[in-house]
Amino acid sequence: MTDDAVVEVPGGDTTEAASAAVADVERRATGALEWFASQGVFVFTALLVVLAAIFVDGFASLVNITDVFNRAAPIGIVAVGMTFVVISGNYLDLSVVAQVATAAVVFIAVSNASSIPVAMAVALLISLLFGLVNGAAVGVFKANAVIVTLSTTFIGLGLLRWLTGGSIYFGPQDGPIRAFGLAKLGPFPLSMLVLILVTLVLSWVLNRTNFGFMVKSFGSNRAATRLAGVNTAWVVIGAFTLSAIGAMIGGFVLAAFSNTAVSAMSTGFDFRALAAIIVGGTSVFGGRGSILRTLLGVVFVSVLTNIMVLSGLGFGLQQMAIGALIVAAVSVDALARKAAA
Amino acid sequence: MSTPASTVDARSSLVDRLRTTLARRTEGRALALLALVSIVTVFTEPIVFTSYPVTLGRIALVGLVALGLTAVILMGELDLAIASTLAVAGVVMASFDNLAVGILVALIVGLVVGAVNAFFVVIVGINSFIATLGMLFFLRGVAFVLSGEEPVRLANRDAGIAFGRPLLGDLTPRMLIFILVFIALHVFVTRVKAGREFYAVGGNREAAYDAGIPVKRRVFTGFMISGFVAALAGVINTLERTAADPTAGSTVLLASFAAAIIGGVLLNGGRGSVFGTLLGAASLGILQVALTLSGVQVDVQNIVIGGVLLLAVITDPNSLRVVVGNLKAFLRDRSGAQPEG
Secondary structure: OHHHHHHHHHHHHHHHHHHOOOHHHHHHHHHHHHHHHHHHHHHHHHHHHHHHHHHOOOOOOHHHHHHHHHHHHHHHHHHHHHHHHHHOOOOOOOOHHHHHHHHHHHHHHHHHHOOHHHHHHHHHHHHHHHHHHHHHHHHOOOOOHHHHHHHHHHHHHHHHHHHHOOOOEEOOOOOHHHHHHHOEEOOEEHHHHHHHHHHHHHHHHHHHOHHHHHHHHHHHOHHHHHHOOOOHHHHHHHHHHHHHHHHHHHHHHHHHHHOEEOOOOOOOHHHHHHHHHHHOOOOOOOOOOOHHHHHHHHHHHHHHHHHHHHOOOOHHHHHHHHHHHHHHHHHHHHHHHHHHO | OOHHHHHHHOOOOHHHHHHHHHHHOOOHHHHHHHHHHHHHHHHHOOHHHHOHHHHHHHHHHHHHHHHHHHHHHOOOOOOOOHHHHHHHHHHHHHOOOOHHHHHHHHHHHHHHHHHHHHHHHHHHOOOHHHHHHHHHHHHHHHHHHHHOOOOEEOOOHHHHHHHOOOOEOOEOHHHHHHHHHHHHHHHHHHHOHHHHHHHHHHHOHHHHHHOOOOHHHHHHHHHHHHHHHHHHHHHHHHHHHOEEOOOOOHHHHHHHHHHHHHOOOOOOOOOOOHHHHHHHHHHHHHHHHHHHHOOOOHHHHHHHHHHHHHHHHHOOHHHHHHHHHHHHHHHHHHHOOOOOO
């Protein structure tokens, strides 16, 4: 509600002076901005890949491409799940950091102690619990999603570190988890296929099911959705649960890739996933977005990170770049909305 | 919004006046938590109160950033960038050989960061959650780059050691600064016209525009207060530890939001008080010291504080009535017919 007010008012004084005579020019400028906000990622991703292939040494090698895919897959799976939360207008799910680490640790530790199906079942229960707690706090109690997921991050990570004592878990060297982590189809690691599968399923959920329509509808107009007879609490709980399941699968893939799991392994997943979602053109104002474009955003963010690593840029500069990317992408979206209003 | 109501009430009976005063107060939960924590602590860990300088120091540590944050939340905005602002200010300060120049530049950095946040929120029109989240990542990167990813030693270590000593009775400079900031902010939002208008901006932004309040300037002021206070906290931390840690401030985010929200500052803006934040910070500070003295691990402390924050954000007094209604509707819909599909 408050952001509407901010967007609405400044529009008056800037456009009024300019528009009167040259309405046509203004419309074209608006169109360009809107196009930029929604379609820009296609151009930028293509441009980035081409430039990287030409100018960055070692980018276009098979080893490096496989490495990019390996690193992109867990973040991508987290991002496509979290896209539901963003589209539902609840900004983001910060607690994916805790969820990914928990799923990875449970996956390795429990399958060492018992078996892989049991480990997956335990991880699924935990992720459903995360989804339910986040979703109920936001959907039923109408609490702020950022604060809720900030607190569940600390609760989740605290529990994980307390119970594991911060220790590292290793999978067996000849186990199926290791085999999965190493398996490849050409340059594509199997984890990439998991990402594509999850993307297709979630894309189908968003575009072809009633639940998907409800999430979009709730994101663009909460009151109207409620008046239409939708039980909005379940929509929010559902969105957070899909995000939690995405984070769980991301955790599995991450654990399989390195065959180890530790509570600190998912640092930065929250903002990399968010950057991918926003760069992909999903609006943080809710209601608009697509899973497939998030996948493109993941490619963009992963290639960008890879280029920075190859160019020898430190962690600090990488973080600055991703932070600036988030602010810039959201600014373009906000300005496009303002110009369209 | 509440001013005309209170003048009418002034003429009615004392009971009515008391009732409306109580209904207007937002510190209830903070008082309850403070009482609960204090009573339990008196019996289990009385040393928390006998060695009160330690406890006061912890309250000042938890509370200072929360005080600045309160100014922003009163207007219905959030400032997540405070954690990184604190780190950047510390690193900037430590990288100057001259102490006074370092402190001055660090504080200016805080003001500039606040102004940049406000620019994105007010001028560009991005939601403050996302704008300051982007800044949180960006500034964390800046802190890493400036410090070369490792702690920066303070050139003037004697000043740092002197800073940790009691200055006035048992009070160290940190506590005195905390008390001064509290008084300054309390007077600003209750007695100064510009500060009182923060409530109007947070309560109903459009009405505030119509009433001729310079809303944009107020939001700028709020973010600059929050940035300045966060930088001040960074300076104090650096002085006390005689080194600036670029990773500082990750738990500050949780603790300061917890203090403000427990203190009854409504996240949607318009309601709350600086005094409430003080109470919230006091209860969290006592809780932390008591837990530390009982030998509880940091991980478990994070779980407790995360849990308190989660409870506080879902039991927001203003929306509690709505919540009860929602809960009823939620349970009714669950047993009744689901929306189709």
